[in-house]
Amino acid sequence: MPKSFGGILRRFVNLGLSILLAILVGSLIMLWYKRNPVEIYRLLFMSAFGSQRALFISLQRATPLIFTGMASMLAFRTGVFNVGVEGQFFIGAIMGTFVGYAVKLPMILHLPLALLTGFVAGAIWAYFPTIMRQKLGISEIVTTIMTNYIATYLVSYLVNYPMRESPTTAQTPPVKATATLTQFVEIGKGALGKGSQAHVGIFIALAVVAILYFIFKRTKLGYEWRMVGLSFPFSQFGGINLDRTFIGGMLVSGGIAGLGGAVEILGVWRKYKDLFAIGFGFRGNLAALLGRQDVIGTTVAALFYGSMEAGAMGLDWAAGIPRQLIDILVGLMIFFMAAEGMWDFLGRIKIGAASTERRTTGQES
Amino acid sequence: MTAAIEMRGIRKVFPGVVANDNVDFSVEEGEIHALVGENGAGKTTLMNVLYGLYHPEAGSIHIRGKPIHIRTNSDAIHAGIGMVHQSFKLVPSFTVTENITLGAEPTTSVFVDRKTARDNVVRISEQFGLKVDPDARIRDLPVGVQQRVEILKTLYRNADILILDEPTAVLTPQETRDLFGVIRSLVAGGKTVVFITHKLREVMEISDRVTVMRDGKVVGTKATKDTNPAELARMMVGREVLLRVKKEEASPKDVVLRLDNLKVRDDRLLMSVRGISLEVRAGEIVGVAGVEGNGQRELVEAIVGLRPAAAGSITIGGKDITHQSVRVRRESGLACVPEDRYVRGVALQASLQENLIVDSYYKQPHCGGGLLNLKEIGDFSNDAIEVFDIRTTGKDVPAFTLSGGNLQKVVLARELSSQPALLVVAQPTRGLDIGSIEFMHQRIVDARDKGAAVLLVSAELEEVMSLSDRIVVLYEGKIVGTVEAAKASEEGLGLWMAGITEGHAVPHSRGEKEALDA
Numbered sequence: 001m002p003k004s005f006g007g008i009l010r011r012f013v014n015l016g017l018s019i020l021l022a023i024l025v026g027s028l029i030m031l032w033y034k035r036n037p038v039e040i041y042r043l044l045f046m047s048a049f050g051s052q053r054a055l056f057i058s059l060q061r062a063t064p065l066i067f068t069g070m071a072s073m074l075a076f077r078t079g080v081f082n083v084g085v086e087g088q089f090f091i092g093a094i095m096g097t098f099v100g101y102a103v104k105l106p107m108i109l110h111l112p113l114a115l116l117t118g119f120v121a122g123a124i125w126a127y128f129p130t131i132m133r134q135k136l137g138i139s140e141i142v143t144t145i146m147t148n149y150i151a152t153y154l155v156s157y158l159v160n161y162p163m164r165e166s167p168t169t170a171q172t173p174p175v176k177a178t179a180t181l182t183q184f185v186e187i188g189k190g191a192l193g194k195g196s197q198a199h200v201g202i203f204i205a206l207a208v209v210a211i212l213y214f215i216f217k218r219t220k221l222g223y224e225w226r227m228v229g230l231s232f233p234f235s236q237f238g239g240i241n242l243d244r245t246f247i248g249g250m251l252v253s254g255g256i257a258g259l260g261g262a263v264e265i266l267g268v269w270r271k272y273k274d275l276f277a278i279g280f281g282f283r284g285n286l287a288a289l290l291g292r293q294d295v296i297g298t299t300v301a302a303l304f305y306g307s308m309e310a311g312a313m314g315l316d317w318a319a320g321i322p323r324q325l326i327d328i329l330v331g332l333m334i335f336f337m338a339a340e341g342m343w344d345f346l347g348r349i350k351i352g353a354a355s356t357e358r359r360t361t362g363q364e365s
Numbered sequence: 366m367t368a369a370i371e372m373r374g375i376r377k378v379f380p381g382v383v384a385n386d387n388v389d390f391s392v393e394e395g396e397i398h399a400l401v402g403e404n405g406a407g408k409t410t411l412m413n414v415l416y417g418l419y420h421p422e423a424g425s426i427h428i429r430g431k432p433i434h435i436r437t438n439s440d441a442i443h444a445g446i447g448m449v450h451q452s453f454k455l456v457p458s459f460t461v462t463e464n465i466t467l468g469a470e471p472t473t474s475v476f477v478d479r480k481t482a483r484d485n486v487v488r489i490s491e492q493f494g495l496k497v498d499p500d501a502r503i504r505d506l507p508v509g510v511q512q513r514v515e516i517l518k519t520l521y522r523n524a525d526i527l528i529l530d531e532p533t534a535v536l537t538p539q540e541t542r543d544l545f546g547v548i549r550s551l552v553a554g555g556k557t558v559v560f561i562t563h564k565l566r567e568v569m570e571i572s573d574r575v576t577v578m579r580d581g582k583v584v585g586t587k588a589t590k591d592t593n594p595a596e597l598a599r600m601m602v603g604r605e606v607l608l609r610v611k612k613e614e615a616s617p618k619d620v621v622l623r624l625d626n627l628k629v630r631d632d633r634l635l636m637s638v639r640g641i642s643l644e645v646r647a648g649e650i651v652g653v654a655g656v657e658g659n660g661q662r663e664l665v666e667a668i669v670g671l672r673p674a675a676a677g678s679i680t681i682g683g684k685d686i687t688h689q690s691v692r693v694r695r696e697s698g699l700a701c702v703p704e705d706r707y708v709r710g711v712a713l714q715a716s717l718q719e720n721l722i723v724d725s726y727y728k729q730p731h732c733g734g735g736l737l738n739l740k741e742i743g744d745f746s747n748d749a750i751e752v753f754d755i756r757t758t759g760k761d762v763p764a765f766t767l768s769g770g771n772l773q774k775v776v777l778a779r780e781l782s783s784q785p786a787l788l789v790v791a792q793p794t795r796g797l798d799i800g801s802i803e804f805m806h807q808r809i810v811d812a813r814d815k816g817a818a819v820l821l822v823s824a825e826l827e828e829v830m831s832l833s834d835r836i837v838v839l840y841e842g843k844i845v846g847t848v849e850a851a852k853a854s855e856e857g858l859g860l861w862m863a864g865i866t867e868g869h870a871v872p873h874s875r876g877e878k879e880a881l882d883a
Contacts, residue, residue, distance in 0.1 A: 218736055218737055218739070219735055219736055219737060220726060220727050220732050220735050220736070220737060221735065222737075223719070223722075223726050223737060224726075226715070226719070227712060227715060227719065227723060230712045230714045230715050231708075231712035231713075231714070231715070233705070233708045233709045234708070234709055234710070234711060234712040234715075234723065235712075235723070236671060236691065236709075237669070237671065237691065237701075237703060237709040237710075237723075238691075238723030238724050239690070239691040239692035239694075239695045239723070239724055240692075240723070241690070241692065
C-alpha cells in the first residue's frame with residue numbers, strides 16, 4: 001500500500017510518463033501526415049509560452065476552463081458526475097449578458113449583479129437534474145447530458161429571436177460598460193496583454209479556487225462534501241445528511257459553471273453571439289479528470305489545457321495545423337493517465353521478472 | 366511412513382510483508398491436521414502455495430515423498446490436492462450436479478452426459494456419506510450444504526488431500542457438527558485433511574495433529590492429545606490470553622433502548638424483522654444470537670436509522686426516535702460499531718483523522734461557526750491513537766493502510782468518544798485475531814461498566830455467551846428465546862438458533878428445513 005508521499009511521487013511520475021507517451025503517439029500521427037514533429041512541438045510551445053502575448057492568450061483561454069474545471073471537480077468530489085457543466089455555463093452566460101445590457105446601474109452594483117445572476121442561473125439549471133435524481137432516482141449523468149441539449153438550443157433560440165439585436169447576425173446587444181470585466185490591454189494602454197483579450201476575470205477564477213481550497217481544507221461543509229464523495233454508506237452511517245450535501249454540492253457546482261459563463265461574456269465577448277463557444281464545459285470535465293479531482297491539480301490542468309489551446313491557435317495560424325490535433329494530444333494524455341493500473345502493472349512485471357508474478361487476486365488469511 | 370505433504374523452507378513475500386518465512390510443514394497420510402494462527406499469520410498463503418495459486422520465492426514441495434513442481438492450480442489438482450476456500454466458488458443458478466462437474470463433465474461426443482454426471486455425483490456422495498440432492502439449485506441451499514458441494518467438487522476431481530480454509534466460519538453449531546462427521550468419514554475413506562481455523566475448540570475436537578503459525582513462521586507442531594487450548598493460544602499470540610472475558614456482575618439500571626413490536630423489511634421488501642419487542646438497560650449487555658440472515662442486519666440498521674421501520678417503535682432514553690434521522694439518534698446517545706467495517710465503519714480513502722470525527726465534526730469542540738478546529742481535531746485523533754493503541758504511522762495516513770484489527774479500533778474509538786448511552790455492536794470481532802478480539806471485548810465490557818446499554822449482535826456463539834448478561838435468540842425475524850447468560854448452554858441456544866423450541870420446530874422456510882434434514 002502506498003504511503004501518501006510515495007503516492008504523490010508516483011502520481012507525478014505517472015503524469016510525466018503520460019505526457020511523454022502522448023507526445024510520442026502524437027509524433028507518430030504527425031509523421032504519418034509527413035510533418036516534422038519537432039518543429040510542430042516547438043511552434044506549439046512558442047505559441048503557448050514563447051512571448052508575453054502568448055502567455056496572456058494562454059491565460060485568457062484558461063480562465064473559463066478554471067471555472068468549468070472547478071465546477072466539475074466539486075461535483076466529482078461530492079460523488080456526482082456533473083456532465084451538465086456545459087449547459088450551466090451557457091445559461092450563466094446568457095443571463096449574465098441579459099443583465100449586462102438590459103439593466104442600468106452604476107458599475108459597483110451592475111457588475112456584481114451580472115456575475116451573481118450568472119451564478120444563480122447556473123445553479124438553477126443544475127437544480128433540475130438534481131431534483132430528478134433525488135425524487136425519481138434518475139441518474140444525473142443522463143439528465144445532465146439532456147439538459148445540455150436543452151440549454152444549447154434554448155440559448156440559441158433566445159439569441160436568434162427575443163434577444164437578437166442585428167438582423168444580419170444572431171447576437172445580443174452589447175453589454176453596458178458598467179458591467180464589463182476590464183481587459184489587461186485596457187489597463188496598461190497596450191503595455192500588458194497586447195493582442196489578447198485576457199481580463200481581470202482570471203482573479204475571480206483564482207478567488208473561486210482559493211475559496212474552494214479553503215472550504216475543502218477547513219470547513220464543516222468541505223468535510224461533508226469530501227466524505228460523501230468518498231463513501232455514501234460511511235457518511236450516512238456517521239449521520240451526514242446525504243440529500244442536503246448532494247443538492248448543495250450540485251447547486252454550487254452549477255453556480256460556478258454559470259459564473260464562468262458570465263465572466264467569459266463580460267470579460268472577452270461583451271455580447272452573446274450564437275455558438276460563441278462550445279465545449280468549455282466538457283473541457284472542464286477533462287481538466288478535473290486530468291487534475292485528479294483535486295482543487296490545485298484541476299487548476300494546474302486548466303491552465304495547462306488553456307495554454308495548449310493558445311498553442312493550437314498559434315499552430316493553426318502559423319503552420320496550418322488543425323487545432324483538433326491538440327484535442328487528440330490531450331485525449332491521449334488522459335487516456336494514458338487513466339491507465340494508472342497499467343503503470344502499476346508494468347512496474348510489477350519489472351519487479352516480478354526475476355522471480356514470479358502473483359497469479360491470482362491475493363487473498364491473505 | 367512417508368508424509369502425504371512435505372513442504373520445506375517455503376518463503377513467500379508480498380510487497381512489504383513476508384507472508385511465509387522459511388516454513389516447514391508436513392502432513393501424515395490419513396490424518397486430520399489443523400493449521401492454526403491469528404489472521405495474517407500466513408496460513409492461507411501457505412495453503413495457496415500448495416494449491417498452486419501463489420509461487421513461493423524459495424522452498425520445495427513433496428507429495429508422498431516425490432518432489433513436485435506446482436506451477437499452476439491444475440498441477441495441484443492433478444497431484445490430488447483439493448481446496449475449499451472461505452468464500453465458495455459456486456454458480457448459484459446451477460444445480461448441484463452441474464456445479465460439481467463443471468469443467469470436467471462426462472460427455473457423449475459433443476453433448477454433456479447428464480445422466481452419467483448425476484450418477485457419478487450420487488456415487489461419490491454416497492461413498493463418503495455427504496448427503497446432497499444432486500438436482501437442487503445452489504441458491505436454494507443453506508450454507509452448510511453448499512460447503513458440502515464444494516467438498517464433493519474436490520472429490521469428483523479425485524482429490525486425496527483436502528484443504529479446508531476456515532470451513533466453520535459460516536456454519537451454525539449443528540452444521541459444524543455435521544461437517545465434522547463428514548471430515549471423519551473422509552478420513553475413514555482414506556483421505557487426508559488439512560483444516561485451517563483459529564477456533565481452538567474445534568482443533569481439540571477434530572484434529573489428530575496441529576501446527577501453529579505466527580508472523581509467517583511455524584511456531585510448532587503437536588499431537589492434539591498432548592496439548593491443550595491454553596498452550597495453543599499461547600503459541601499463537603506469544604503470550605497468555607484470557608479465553609473468557611473478565612467482567613463483574615452486571616447492575617442494570619434504567620431502560621435505555623426499547624423496541625416495541627418492531628417490524629422491518631429487507632432489501633427485497635420482505636418482512637425480515639417480524640415483531641421484536643426488547644428492552645436494554647443501562648449497564649447491561651444484551652446479546653443477540655442467531656444464524657446470520659435471520660433479521661439481525663435489518664434490526665441493527667433500523668435502530669441506527671439506516672432502514673425505515675415498517676411498524677412498531679424504537680425508543681432511546683424515553684425518546685421516540687422511530688422516524689428520526691441518524692444524526693438525531695446519535696444526538697440522543699446512540700453509537701454503533703457496524704457489521705460492515707469496510708463499508709460503513711470507515712471510509713477507506715479518507716485519512717485516519719477524518720474517520721475519527723464523522724460523528725462529531727459539526728459540533729464543539731471540533732467545529733465552531735462552520736470552521737473545523739484542526740488543532741482540537743488533531744489532538745483528539747492523537748489521543749485516540751494512543752488510548753486505543755492504533756498501530757499507524759500517523760493520523761493523516763489513509764485508512765486503507767491499516768489492518769482490519771486497527772480499523773476496528775478506529776471505529777470503536779470514534780463510537781465510544783461520544784460517551785454513548787446506547788452502544789449497538791454488530792459482529793465486532795469478525796475476521797480479527799485473538800489479540801484484537803480480547804481488546805474489543807474488554808472495551809465493550811468497559812463501556813457497559815461506565816453505564817452504557819449495550820446491544821451485541823454476533824454470529825459467534827462463544828462471543829455472545831461470554832460477553833452478554835442476557836441472551837436473546839433470533840430466528841426468522843422473531844425472538845424465539847431469552848435466557849440469562851449464566852444459565853445459557855451452547856446446546857440450548859443452538860436448538861433455538863435452528864428454530865426448535867420445547868422440542869417443537871418453529872415453522873420455517875424451505876432452505877432452513879433442508880439444513881435440518883440434511
